[in-house]
Amino acid sequence: MNVESVRDYCLSLPLATEDFPFDETTLAFRVMGKIFAMIDLEETEWFVLKCDPDYAVELRDTYPEIKGAWHMNKKYWNQVSLSGTLTDRLVEGLIRHSYAEVVKKLSRKVRQDNAVILTVE
Numbered sequence: 001m002n003v004e005s006v007r008d009y010c011l012s013l014p015l016a017t018e019d020f021p022f023d024e025t026t027l028a029f030r031v032m033g034k035i036f037a038m039i040d041l042e043e044t045e046w047f048v049l050k051c052d053p054d055y056a057v058e059l060r061d062t063y064p065e066i067k068g069a070w071h072m073n074k075k076y077w078n079q080v081s082l083s084g085t086l087t088d089r090l091v092e093g094l095i096r097h098s099y100a101e102v103v104k105k106l107s108r109k110v111r112q113d114n115a116v117i118l119t120v121e
Contacts, residue, residue, distance in 0.1 A: 002044075005088070006091070009092055011029070013095075013099050014114075015031050015114065015117055016030065016036075016099070017031075026038055026041075027040075027041055031099055031102055031106075032106055032114070034102045034106065035050075035102070036049070036050050036095075036102040037050075037095060037098055037099075045082055046079045046080065047079070047080055048069045048078070048080075049077070049098035050076055051076060051097065051098060051101065055097070056068070056075070056077075056078050059094075060078065063084070064084065065080060065081035065083075065084030065085065065086050066078050066080050076101075080094060
């Protein structure tokens with residue numbers, strides 16, 4: 001995948017938005033105001049995704065293209081290389097996983113009010 005494909009896929013998820021919360025180059029993708037992915041538009045080799053802690057370790061042990069995000073809490077965030085050999089299907093799955101991790105941490109009321117919309121297969 002390339003940066004444009006990552007952006008398009010992130011924005012295809014229900015209620016996903018994008019903004020620049022930190023500076024002019026770090027693009028964040030959010031669901032209901034919570035970040036699930038980020039990419040630096042000046043250095044697009046890597047992007048960052050939220051991850052279940054146990055799954056994060058498994059991914060890092062399995063794929064050299066996936067590492068703990070150096071500038072984020074490594075327990076919950078992975079950086080994923082776009083220049084490696086990861087398939088588009090795997091990257092899309094990781095993006096969906098990140099999105100789902102954020103959605104499950106939303107309040108019960110927000111999840112119930114948006115249950116149909118927030119469902120990702």
